[in-house]
Amino acid sequence: MSEPAATEIDLNAAFQSAIAHHQAGRLSQAEMLYRVVLQAMPNHPDANHNLGVIAMQLGQLDQALPLLHTALINHLGHGRFWLSYIDALLRANRADEARQWLEQGQRGGLAGPEVEALLQRLNAPVVPARVKPGKGQPSLNEQKALVALFDQGQLSPCEQAARRMTEHYPRHVLGWKTLGAVLIQLGRNAEGVQAMRQAAQLAPKDVEILSNLGVALTQMAQYEEAEHSYRRGLKLQPKSANLHAYLADALFLQNRFADAIRHARQAIAQDPQHIVAYHNLGAALRSHSQLMEAETALRRALELAWNYPSAHANLANVLKDQSHLEEAEKHLRIALEMTPNNRLIHSNLLFTGVYSHAITPEQLYADHCELGQLIARQAGPRCTWSRTLAATPKRVGFVSADFFHHAVSYFVEPVWGGLRAQGMQVLAYYSGKTFDSVSARLQKQCDVWRETAALSDDELAQQIIDDEVDILIDLSGHTAGGRLPVFAKQPAPVQVTWLGHPATTGLPGMHWRITDVHAEPPGMTEHLNTERLYRMPEVFCCYQPSASPDPFAGLPADQDGRFTFGCFNNFAKVTPPVIACWGEILRQTPHARLLLEVHGAQDAAFVQDIRQRFVTAGAQATQIDILPRQANQQYVLYRQVDLALDPFPCCGGTTSCDSLWMGVPFVTLAGRSFVSRMGVTLLHNTGLDELIVDSEAQYIAKAVALAHDLPRLRTLREGLRERVMASPLMDAPRFAGHFVQALHEMWAAREQG
Helix, strand or coil: CCCCCHHHHHHHHHHHHHHHHHHCCCHHHHHHHHHHHHHHCCCCHHHHHHHHHHHHHCCCHHHHHHHHHHHHHHCCCCHHHHHHHHHHHHHCCCHHHHHHHHHHHHHCCCCCHHHHHHHHHHHCCCCCCCCCCCCCCCCHHHHHHHHHHHHCCCHHHHHHHHHHHHHHCCCCHHHHHHHHHHHHHCCCHHHHHHHHHHHHHHCCCCHHHHHHHHHHHHHCCCHHHHHHHHHHHHHHCCCCHHHHHHHHHHHHCCCCHHHHHHHHHHHHHHCCCCHHHHHHHHHHHHHCCCHHHHHHHHHHHHHHCCCCHHHHHHHHHHHHHCCCHHHHHHHHHHHHHHCCCCHHHHHHHHHHHHHCCCCCHHHHHHHHHHHHHHHHHHHCCCCCCCCCCCCCCCEEEEEECCCCCCHHHHHHHHHHHHHHHCCCEEEEEECCCCCCHHHHHHHHCCCEEEECCCCCHHHHHHHHHHCCCCEEEECCCCCCCCCHHHHHCCCCCEEEECCCCCCCCCCCCCCEEEEECCCCCCCCCHHHCCCEEEEECCCCCCCCCCCCCCCCCCCHHHHHCCEEEEECCCHHHCCHHHHHHHHHHHHHCCCEEEEEEECCCCCHHHHHHHHHHHHHCCCCHHHEEEEECCHHHCCHHHHHCCEEECCCCCCCCHHHHHHHHCCCCEEEECCCCHHHCHHHHHHHHCCCHHHEECCHHHHHHHHHHHHHCHHHHHHHHCCHHHHHHCCHHHCHHHHHHHHHHHHHHHHHHHHHC
16 A cells, blocks of 8 residues: 555644644634645545534634535535534524435434434524514513522423513513523423523623523533533633533533633632532543542532532542542442432442452342343333344344444454354444544444444434344443443344453343353353353454564563563552552562553652552552553553563453563463453463462462562563464454354354243
């Protein structure tokens, strides 16, 4: 393949830089760079679209519409372009055109919550584009009566009264303001936003209206317009604590964490008792890797309002990041007592439990079953479908939010090729929103590629039925973007979970979970799974590394004179028993150090806290080296490590594969569940069984012995990458053959009942 021309590279760099400026709120810089791209490529869909979005943010609808139209007609397959253009038409009060475009899009498959919101706006009462000021206004008694209905929570009568007021007195703001507020409370956000926009037009200096409009827009995930509304309010009341706090939330949801932190702090400066400001500050600080400050802010929010489930949940996330798992579990269970149907909090509880040494496998299984039953109840009735099924499966669907530069993509890629080589069709249902070079590569390697983030669960289930999928495979489980409610509706004859979640889904209707004979030997974990277990004969996955440097030749200890243990797993896995074990290893190897890569290590107080935990366990503070997590260090840091240490009870997965690929063996403690035996299957399949131990005492002894026996460690490391490449772990054709056989056996089992 020829190299791209320099101008293409320059334009791509300009476009990526424009996106970065746009996401950071630097609209003028972004606009300039988008225009650079359009000068060379006038029909560039994304540049036209994003420039149109900026024009909408600035209230320049006349400029936005042609840009958004150009984007759409040059890429009719992009759902976001349809949504943006129709939204702009509605804002310009060109409802007939908006309806025509929406109906055309729906005929082409456009669907989802945002489409429903557009329909609500189209079907809402018509509002004049600009109401001329006049003298008519409701009596004082009428105004008091309307306010009383709202204050008393009589929402339906209040809506009726507010509508009458807008009809009789269309130039008076109270009717529109109240109508917008009551519609939001009724969950009819699109109608509410339309009424609030009219109120803001009639009373452009009413800060309460601008604030309420921003909140409603945030609920509809229109974060940029929400930001604009809050900033309009702040120009009028620059010291408003509410506006700063709410703006912090809108900025956080745009991943602009530093800006969010600044505005949350400004809110607190104006009102030191502002609960939402402390909550939003804590959430932004966590995402900005300032964990200790985040914890302080969230604890302050709970001091002010203990019955604040979101603050409990976010504090739990911060505590999990610091590996304070028992306290994290406590706060998650408190949050669930307040909001028992909150699936996100349930999911966070499951991941905390997966990492934790303090939750028994049986309790973790019960928690999974509880969430699985909740998902099934909320999903509603199962699908009905009728078609003649073939003797063998022909069409295999994969559902994931991670079809981009993500570990899951590198594990599925070899499988897709194997399935297609066997005459099967691969259908990909991508529920994520990131589309990168990996996404583009995967798209070319399947027969059908559908971007489904905008589809409701019912719509996606129907699409799968229409596509006549035989076997549907979940790759996300309970992780972000997962579509387990779709599986609860059972749109396919056979449903399987694989890779995304290291335990049972707990979901009725999920028929199989793929594992292997080493990670889950027969008879060990059947009672901890709602699914039937399909055990691959060698390994549960096939590893495909991304571009990486060569392994270190020899031992790093030979070069710097100091032995290095290393662990680059999520620090949440470094539980108190792990610290006790590693602390004892370091006590017995005073010539060694432990190198950790930790999210939040930019926080000096957090680093000091980690060091102190190891000192308490017997290590010297000087033996602990902690680096912040960085994506571009995925492989490079292994060149400093002599021997890796696998955490427990939640072992490494992709991280352990990376370690072996970089020529660094690891010691693992074999547990009695999949999550605690991933290291077993990886080491067994690469011929390193001697590094599998059955007790913490053996773990300590093995690590200490290898730190003192460098010749033996050299032997284990010598040619390790080549051995990994020749092992079942990287034999893609062999694994694909096993995978095809697995699907045939699952299909046959369905026929046998």
